[in-house]
Amino acid sequence: MTPADMDQALELSPRAVRPSWRDRVLRGLIGALALAALIAMAVDVGVTPTALAAGSGKLATFLRAMIPPNAGGELVRIVRALGETFAMAFAGTVLAAVAALPLGVFGAKSVVPQPLLHFGFRRVLDMFRGVPALVWALIFVAAFGLGPFGGVLALAIADVPGLAKLYAEAIENCDEKPLEGLRSAGAAPPVVLRYGLLPQVAPLMASQTLFFLESNFRNAAVLGIVGAGGIGFELEERIRIFAFDEVAFIVLLYVVCVAVLDTISQRLRARLA
């Protein structure tokens, strides 16, 4: 690299040879600001090392109380509750998927090209998405009484906006070429959708729905705590009386179930994709 070469390169593309330091400093500054904000927020909500130290003593006692895990002679009841939780998650997901399908289709920009309509539709979905499943559960348990029914409804309603959005995106991101090929052969619009669109989006949608089933199984435990039945109810009962050995037993069993469900769903999704 002679000085003449360097001069020539600088003349050809000065920014490529000497990247601007201003950009780098700016990027560093943004990083520093983000870090400062993180620390400020942590201090504000009391996430400090002292708080951790204060609580860890009690936490250690709980952990010791967990060993050895123990079913407390209620294995059958626990397994039944787990089954109930799975049933809640399953029913909630199926209901959500059924409701989200038409919403997703109409939420897709390629299906409803009118921008104002599309924008309005998406915002309405966003509004519903802003309400957590727990809030729905509290409302429905109050309305329909204690038990899984409120939980199923809560899961379904909380999932609809998210699933509809994912379905809409799957439809929007599909490859246009097969659809064009069908149109070029004179296919009617429903045939274009059946042959060109459905085979593309069906595996994607199925895979997303399975993913929601997985996370619903995990979320359903939380709903049980507010009275929607299932394993969450059993957990809450035992945490309240400090029966941590039984809590540990339920949690371990639950972890195994989640892992099994995740594995099955992952295999299915890999095959679908």
Next chain:
Amino acid sequence: MLELQGVTKRFGDTVAVDNVSLACRRGEMVGIIGRSGAGKSTLLRMINRLSEPDAGKILWESREVSRLRGDDLRRWRRRCAMIFQQFNLCPRLDVVTNVLVGVVAERPLGPTLFKIFPAADRARAVLELDALDMAHAALQRAGTLSGGQQQRVAIARAMLQDPDVVLADEPVASLDPVNAEVVMEALQRICHERNVPVLVNLHSLEIARTYCTRVIAMAKGAVVFDGPPQGLTPAVLERVYGRRAGRTLEPLPAVEAA
């Protein structure tokens, strides 16, 4: 000299490359022809060690590169530049960074992770781009370029690798004829100016005849012809491409890619 001795590669029951032995001298421009699935790509990938041979040896200047590990392997890969049919650039990185990939094998890890390169490297990258009329796009994202432009960026990357050997796997199969000419001429120039062996997999016999000093033909993983392009008689082509090609290829313009 690049030497292959009895190189074999199997995928399950199929033998992709079957006991291939050959030698290439510096400054040789070798075209490798054959039907899709004849083992051409696997052969080149084994020389770069992207693929591991099941048997046989690969030597460069009498050093067995098929046994290199770790840093030595990465240094060999750098010196053995590879050009791909689909360019294999990083589409979200700008062009000059894609070209600088050619030196990363021998630069310290820390600065490289922050895209910090010596100014001399960057200047070289720009000059190599300029030699291929691409300096104007140095700061553009590689993914925004056309195929022909991307392949020129890939060649600039290969040049920054200071190659001892250049391997090109169907470099012009996705390009229009004008860009194909630009790319093949660039490969020819590298071959002469750097005095290195260049191995090019080709679908087009015409291109092989125009640019290569030597043609190797493969069929079912084995070498069935090795000689000057003038030796590609209809009888030879029939052995390479099967019966139909031999009959229909007069006057032998090109063979369709599968």
